[in-house]
Amino acid sequence: MATSSLGALEPVVRRRLPHATNGPAAARARRFMAERVFESAQFGDIAFHEGGMWTEQTDRSRARYAHGFLWFTDWVAAAGDDAELAQTALELTRQWRAHADEWRSDPSSMAFHDETTAQRLTMHLAMMDAWSKHLDEGRLRELHEFVDQTADLLASDAFHAGLNNHGMFQDIAVVNWAGVATWESEELRQSLLATALGRLNAYFRHAFTAEGVHIEHAPNYHLMVSRQLMAHLEVLRAVDHVELTSFEDLLAGTLAYATHAVTPTGVYPPVSDTTVAPLAGGASSFGDDHFSYAATVGKRGVEPDTRTLVLPQSGYAIHRSAWGDPDATYVFFSSAYNGDYHKHADENSLFLRHERLDLISEAGPNGYNYGDPLTKYAYSQYAHSTLVVDGTSIPRTGGDLATVTMSVSSADDDGFTATGRNARLRDGVVHERTVDVVDADGGPVIEVTDRITAPSPHAYELLWHAGEDLEVIPHGQGYEVHHHGTKVMDAWWQADVPTRTSVKKGVAGRKPLGWRFPAMGQHEPNDVAVVSFAGTDVQIGTSIRLHDFTYRDRGVGPRSGWRRFESEVGVNHLRTKGRTQRRLVVAFTSMHQRGDFTYNYKPVIDAAEAEALYILDDFGDQGAYYLQDHGDRAIFRSVQALIRRTLEQLGLTPDDLVCVGSSKGATAALMHGMALGAGDIFVGGPQTLIGNFVATPHPNVLEFMTGGTSEENIEELNRALYDLASDNLGLWRNSRITVLVGDKDHHYKGHVLPFIEHVQALGGTPSLVTLPGLTHGDFGPAYRDALASHLAQVLHGDSTPTDADLLVIQAAAESGGVTARVVQGSWREYSARLFRGGDHVATVAYGPRREFVFEGLSPGRYRVRVFGRGGADDQPVALTSNWVVVPAGG
Numbered sequence: 108m109a110t111s112s113l114g115a116l117e118p119v120v121r122r123r124l125p126h127a128t129n130g131p132a133a134a135r136a137r138r139f140m141a142e143r144v145f146e147s148a149q150f151g152d153i154a155f156h157e158g159g160m161w162t163e164q165t166d167r168s169r170a171r172y173a174h175g176f177l178w179f180t181d182w183v184a185a186a187g188d189d190a191e192l193a194q195t196a197l198e199l200t201r202q203w204r205a206h207a208d209e210w211r212s213d214p215s216s217m218a219f220h221d222e223t224t225a226q227r228l229t230m231h232l233a234m235m236d237a238w239s240k241h242l243d244e245g246r247l248r249e250l251h252e253f254v255d256q257t258a259d260l261l262a263s264d265a266f267h268a269g270l271n272n273h274g275m276f277q278d279i280a281v282v283n284w285a286g287v288a289t290w291e292s293e294e295l296r297q298s299l300l301a302t303a304l305g306r307l308n309a310y311f312r313h314a315f316t317a318e319g320v321h322i323e324h325a326p327n328y329h330l331m332v333s334r335q336l337m338a339h340l341e342v343l344r345a346v347d348h349v350e351l352t353s354f355e356d357l358l359a360g361t362l363a364y365a366t367h368a369v370t371p372t373g374v375y376p377p378v379s380d381t382t383v384a385p386l387a388g389g390a391s392s393f394g395d396d397h398f399s400y401a402a403t404v405g406k407r408g409v410e411p412d413t414r415t416l417v418l419p420q421s422g423y424a425i426h427r428s429a430w431g432d433p434d435a436t437y438v439f440f441s442s443a444y445n446g447d448y449h450k451h452a453d454e455n456s457l458f459l460r461h462e463r464l465d466l467i468s469e470a471g472p473n474g475y476n477y478g479d480p481l482t483k484y485a486y487s488q489y490a491h492s493t494l495v496v497d498g499t500s501i502p503r504t505g506g507d508l509a510t511v512t513m514s515v516s517s518a519d520d521d522g523f524t525a526t527g528r529n530a531r532l533r534d535g536v537v538h539e540r541t542v543d544v545v546d547a548d549g550g551p552v553i554e555v556t557d558r559i560t561a562p563s564p565h566a567y568e569l570l571w572h573a574g575e576d577l578e579v580i581p582h583g584q585g586y587e588v589h590h591h592g593t594k595v596m597d598a599w600w601q602a603d604v605p606t607r608t609s610v611k612k613g614v615a616g617r618k619p620l621g622w623r624f625p626a627m628g629q630h631e632p633n634d635v636a637v638v639s640f641a642g643t644d645v646q647i648g649t650s651i652r653l654h655d656f657t658y659r660d661r662g663v664g665p666r667s668g669w670r671r672f673e674s675e676v677g678v679n680h681l682r683t684k685g686r687t688q689r690r691l692v693v694a695f696t697s698m699h700q701r702g703d704f705t706y707n708y709k710p711v712i713d714a715a716e717a718e719a720l721y722i723l724d725d726f727g728d729q730g731a732y733y734l735q736d737h738g739d740r741a742i743f744r745s746v747q748a749l750i751r752r753t754l755e756q757l758g759l760t761p762d763d764l765v766c767v768g769s770s771k772g773a774t775a776a777l778m779h780g781m782a783l784g785a786g787d788i789f790v791g792g793p794q795t796l797i798g799n800f801v802a803t804p805h806p807n808v809l810e811f812m813t814g815g816t817s818e819e820n821i822e823e824l825n826r827a828l829y830d831l832a833s834d835n836l837g838l839w840r841n842s843r844i845t846v847l848v849g850d851k852d853h854h855y856k857g858h859v860l861p862f863i864e865h866v867q868a869l870g871g872t873p874s875l876v877t878l879p880g881l882t883h884g885d886f887g888p889a890y891r892d893a894l895a896s897h898l899a900q901v902l903h904g905d906s907t908p909t910d911a912d913l914l915v916i917q918a919a920a921e922s923g924g925v926t927a928r929v930v931q932g933s934w935r936e937y938s939a940r941l942f943r944g945g946d947h948v949a950t951v952a953y954g955p956r957r958e959f960v961f962e963g964l965s966p967g968r969y970r971v972r973v974f975g976r977g978g979a980d981d982q983p984v985a986l987t988s989n990w991v992v993v994p995a996g997g
Contacts, residue, residue, distance in 0.1 A: 120286030175226035319360030377471035405431025442527025444511035465574025583726030685718035695768035727811035784838030791890035798824030849881025918988035934975030
């Protein structure tokens with residue numbers, strides 16, 4: 108390079124030296140003069156303490172600020188007009204130099220940290236004009252000597268950090284020195300410039316993948332280094348470098364990732380060491396219209412041509428539903444290991460933003476103080492939405508880069524299908540994650556398939572981090588996400604092994620979990636859904652929905668009184684207080700549509716003023732009979748543990764337990780009631796041969812409960828209730844068991860009679876109540892009415908109820924009339940009252956009749972309240988029928 112190149116380089120360097128010319132910067136500089144306090148936007152007030160800030164125990168980021176003289180940015184312009192400030196800056200430099208030798212030999216000090224030393228040189232170069240204006244020649248020589256020594260240190264091979272961004276900053280600082288060190292010989296300046304440019308050329312070639320992505324994993328570092336590459340191009344042009352064209356091509360390749368990595372709200376996601384901050388302010392400095400459009404959320408620039416970017420060699424796949432819309436859906440999938448710097452243990456992590464909410468997120472960086480447990484956590488797998496093996500995160504770096512890869516099956520403007528592979532896990536475990544994103548009419552649909560292969564069994568945890576202000580409501584095999592009470596997402600998974608779902612938030616101690624870092628050094632508790640399972644080769648598929656949710660929103664969650672009982676598996680339950688605590692009523696639910704998990708008979712039980720426990724069977728996609736997941740009965744044991752704990756809290760025993768339910772809920776009530784030795788089990792229409800029942804209409808339930816749909820799987824479930832009855836005979840022998848069933852119900856002969864015979868053969872004395880004319884489909888109202896009558900006796904009667912105390916009625920309507928019939932009851936006489944809406948319209952006096960006919964009625968909704976008594980002096984029992992509708996016409 109010719110001597111004239113240094114003259115062309117000088118203005119390039121002067122333009123980029125740091126300086127703040129605004130009023131607040133000058134005020135911060137003057138404040139130091141008055142109070143000896145540095146004012147930092149990142150760290151707040153830092154007291155100088157006569158140089159004590161350089162030796163105090165603090166985190167690495169703050170120590171970098173102190174030893175890098177980064178406050179000089181505020182002083183550059185102000186010192187040019189203030190001789191006292193310029194002299195003070197010299198004194199601070201002298202004071203620092205007085206301790207340099209001792210700090211140089213102290214590995215714990217940041218004084219001679221590679222990148223910090225580079226910043227210190229650049230800051231002092233920026234002050235030179237001010238010093239030249241106010242200091243005499245001797246003091247200037249002192250400063251020139253200091254910066255020359257620092258430049259020589261940075262240029263030395265022994266001190267150089269290598270091919271990483273720290274080495275880049277070192278070489279940029281040396282270029283800055285060569286550009287403005289006019290007091291030094293041109294020969295030396297040219298020599299150090301050649302060294303720095305050669306290393307920078309090598310670094311920039313090394314720093315980006317073949318697809319133009321910076322290898323240090325964090326998008327903000329990609330942007331920062333890309334901007335440094337732009338600045339490097341300015342230098343190459345100034346010195347007329349022969350390799351200028353090749354680096355111009357390299358810069359062009361970095362633009363696509365820089366643009367697509369921007370989220371719809373104009374920030375980068377908290378990936379690896381990325382600090383989330385608005386990008387719009389510096390958008391124009393990058394010089395690309397597409398990036399400007401992304402960073403300003405469509406306010407400036409030109410909309411990019413595609414919404415999807417896949418870079419398999421680099422390990423990234425990105426899709427958004429729209430450009431220029433801050434509410435757009437954005438998916439960022441990463442399976443990248445391109446270098447060690449700024450890397451987290453985040454292989455196969457997923458980030459999802461929708462309508463400005465980070466529905467699946469990352470904890471973000473906490474800083475660089477590796478002794479801080481939260482910093483270690485931030486680097487670990489536990490801070491990312493990925494897979495952990497055997498309860499211990501892999502190190503953030505280590506191993507062959509080729510152990511982490513990505514392949515792409517498809518990619519277009521409507522989404523992508525990409526598979527990340529992480530073979531960096533312990534003991535030969537390999538995790539493959541396929542993310543499939545399809546932008547359908549209603550919005551993107553996301554399917555995630557995790558395949559784990561291993562030579563031996565291991566314990567696994569899949570982590571799903573929710574973002575700020577989000578609440579995770581766990582279910583058996585999935586979870587819902589709520590934002591201020593409004594549902595915004597749900598996830599449901601299907602595995603070939605048993606799984607357990609839990610939610611962690613703000614767990615402190617030796618193994619932190621459930622934290623997010625809104626800024627470095629700041630931490631907030633945050634919900635993380637944890638899916639636990641074990642096995643050798645395992646596959647688990649997760650459906651993520653932002654609309655047309657898998658789970659019907661039934662208001663399950665702490666806001667509406669629901670609680671989570673953590674045992675072998677988590678159990679969602681609702682507890683209600685009763686007028687009396689003589690009994691505990693446990694209600695088990697029947698089968699509903701897929702994803703619809705709720706309770707049954709709560710109005711009846713509430714009306715009885717019962718102390719009650721409603722337990723959700725929200726396992727799988729349609730329930731599991733409160734029994735098992737792929738043959739594992741942790742569900743059954745956990746429900747049993749919940750009931751036992753509730754009894755203990757109430758000071759009750761199993762004799763005081765009442766188990767109720769119909770259909771599937773009846774089966775569960777029998778299983779849990781008999782296994783606990785419940786005093787009273789009152790059920791309707793149970794499916795006692797579970798396998799036979801679910802095999803055809805609900806094979807999904809069969810497969811979830813057993814792991815298959817074969818005859819062996821069917822038989823496994825057929826035996827479940829019968830084996831429980833046999834194995835627990837000593838517990839339920841004295842239980843009062845009542846089974847109601849319609850005589851037209853296919854359950855009557857196929858399920859109820861075989862079970863009654865089995866119980867009788869074991870020596871039990873169950874009561875069977877057959878309701879005439881009822882099928883399984885129209886049995887519900889009759890069971891509800893019978894349950895109301897039964898609970899009135901059990902909870903508030905003076906003696907233990909018998910079959911004779913049970914009142915069951917049915918009501919039916921036809922054109923012009925309503926008929927009510929007593930189908931179960933042993934009272935001598937009955938009366939009835941007919942109501943239309945809230946109006947009493949007719950009464951039938953007491954008599955021996957069991958059927959009541961009301962004719963000549965106008966169209967509308969009616970119900971009948973029937974009373975039974977032994978005689979005129981007895982207190983009657985009463986029961987109200989379900990509503991029936993008399994139609995118009997006829």
